[in-house]
Amino acid sequence: MILVVGGAGYIGSHLVKELIKTKEVVVLDNLSTGFRSLVDNKALFVEGDIGNVEVLNRIFTEYKIEAVMHFAANSLVGESVKNPYKYYQNNVSSTLNLLNTMIRYNVTNFIFSSTAATYGIPDVDIIDESTSTNPINPYGKSKLMVEEILEDFSNAYSLNYVILRYFNAAGAHNSGDIGENHNPETHLIPIILRHLLGETESISVFGTDYNTEDGSCIRDYIHVTDLSSAHILALNALLDKKVERSTYNLGNGLGYSVKEVIKTCENVTKRKANVIETERRLGDPARLVASSTKIFDELGWKARYDLESIITSAWKWHSQNKL
Incomplete structure (x- = not known):
């Protein structure tokens, strides 16, 4: 059985929906x-927190856990700056509880949901795994701390892990x-789509003078189903x-x-956005794009969905779940 922590959230629930096709899942x-309604009813569900050792003990006692997949992090950059304690408490301290419980019950396979x-702010246009890690906010720092903890746990306790930075x-x-249903919503595509549904009066483009083809920031968007397939490939490895760490x-x-994202949203929805161009946001790099060559070479994964497919699914x- 596979334990998915944070499996009622956006990415976790999509992973669960695919994982239950081949595995038993709690x-x-x-x-x-997260939302209980997002969890597929073929999965067992336990309401609780990874910071609660009693809950973890109950799960690891009642179920034969083969591996743990971790999506239970706080992930808002702005909030992490205003409330770093929350991020170090949940993302680092509670994860230590989870890892310690795994070691005590001799569960040694771990998939960690990490982040770009x-x-x-890297000084390269295409980021690969050898690019220097230098997070600029508590959210990124908390994720990198866990990555470093995983290396130490692997050395000391023979923990096998895969870190997926998306x-x-x-x-x-x-x-x-x-x-995708966040409150508050901070991701560009749902912000645009909610605007096109009439939920907001306008959308903003922060900076139009970047050294890019059209002057606006470039980002790497990946379909959540592609993310799910990568997690499953990593789990099976x-x-x-086939993989130790x-x-x-x-x-x-x-x-x-x-x-380009705004234009594609307009094309998919056949609606026109009210766009306000404004100043750059502090700390926004012009281009953040990932190289996924390593996971293709080693596990055979690559993204299948283009921008139009991503937006069409969203x-x-x-449109069916208007707030």
């Missing part, structure tokens, strides 16, 4: 940002059953002992500008 989520925020998760499951970027390798979800 989901642990405190529902602070560990790189900070860039901008987007889109919704093609079934239309589950999708661990269970089959590795770190992989997950991205499309291309990158799309803010203006529009199906948002």
Whole structure:
């Protein structure tokens, strides 16, 4: 059985929906940002927190856990700057509780959901796993701390792990059953789509004078189903002992500008956005694009969905689940 912590959240719920096709799954989520309704009913569900040792002990006692997949992090950059304690408490301290419980119950396979925020503001256009990690906010720092903890645990306790650093998760499951529902919403594609549904008066483009093709920032967007497939490949590689410890970027390798994303949203929805161009935001690099060559070479994974496919799936979800 596979334990998925944070499996009621956006990315975790999409992973669970794919994972239950081949594995027995138990989901642990405190529902602070996740939704019980997103968890497929074929998975077992436990409401609780990874910071609660009693809950963890109960799960590891009742179920024969083969591996743990960790999505239960706080992930808002701005909030992490204002409330770093929350991020170090949940993302680092509570993860230590989880890892310590795994070691005590002799569970040694771990998939960690990490982030491009560990790189900070790199000085390269295409980021690969050898790019220096220099996070600039507590969120990115907390993720990098866990990555370093995993290396130490691997050396000391023979923990096997895969770290997946992904860039901008987007889109919704093609079934239309589950999708992206954050409050507050900070991701570009749902912000645009909610605007096109009439929920906001306008959308903003922060900076139009970057050294890019159209002057707006370029980011790497990846369909959440592509993320799920990468996690499953990584899990199977661990269970089959093909990988002991590795770190992989997950991205499309291309990158799309803010203006390009807005235009594609307009084309998919057949609606016109009210766009306000404004000043740059502090700390926004012009281009953040991932190289996923390593995971392709080692596990055979690459992104399948392009920007239009991502937005089409997201529009199906948002138009059916208007807030």
